[in-house]
Amino acid sequence: MTVESIITKSSFSDEKIFSILSDLNNLERVKDRLPQDKVKSMTFDRDTCTFEIAGAPIGPVSIKIIEREPNKTIKFGSDQSPISFNLWIQLKSVSENDTRMKLTVKADINMMIKMMVEKPLKQALDKAAEMLAMLPYGEM
Numbered sequence: 484m485t486v487e488s489i490i491t492k493s494s495f496s497d498e499k500i501f502s503i504l505s506d507l508n509n510l511e512r513v514k515d516r517l518p519q520d521k522v523k524s525m526t527f528d529r530d531t532c533t534f535e536i537a538g539a540p541i542g543p544v545s546i547k548i549i550e551r552e553p554n555k556t557i558k559f560g561s562d563q564s565p566i567s568f569n570l571w572i573q574l575k576s577v578s579e580n581d582t583r584m585k586l587t588v589k590a591d592i593n594m595m596i597k598m599m600v601e602k603p604l605k606q607a608l609d610k611a612a613e614m615l616a617m618l619p620y621g622e623m
Contacts, residue, residue: 484597488586488608491616497554497576499620500584504572505551507532512623516614531562541565567591572615586612 493500503509507527514525524543525534533545545563550556559570568590575583586608592600 484592484601485587485589486601486604486608488605488612490583490585491612492577493582493584493616493618493620494580495582495620496579497574497582500574500582501551501554501557503618503620503623504615505548505557507548509623513618533563546570584612584616586615 506529508529510525510527510532517525521537523535523537525532527533530548531545532547533543535543541564543563544561546559547562548557549560549569550558554576555574557572559572561568568588571587573585573587577583588604588608
């Protein structure tokens with residue numbers, strides 16, 4: 484299953500956005516903006532982020548950066564998760580301070596689960612893409 488977010492616009496350069504998003508230590512700066520009722524027990528380092536989803540019947544989920552293409556793509560892979568998946572953050576520079584972003588998830592799941600999770604996953608990706616586009620990269 485592949486799910487793509489909407490394409491969002493940020494008024495920062497692809498270089499600035501990439502430098503912030505490609506180092507997960509920068510999550511410390513935005514940790515307080517995450518919905519505390521949804522995400523808990525978050526830990527991270529440069530390449531890995533581990534968290535629990537409140538109310539989900541699964542344990543901690545861990546994602547790891549597995550590939551960086553400067554100013555273009557950051558690819559994550561599931562490191563500890565009940566479902567194997569990949570997540571890409573794609574950046575495209577339109578002009579000096581106009582970067583478009585899109586998130587894509589590819590997961591190995593069966594058809595029944597796909598029917599249950601595809602719509603909520605799309606909504607979550609769209610919200611995540613909107614949140615990433617609104618971050619104050621210039622202040623980070």
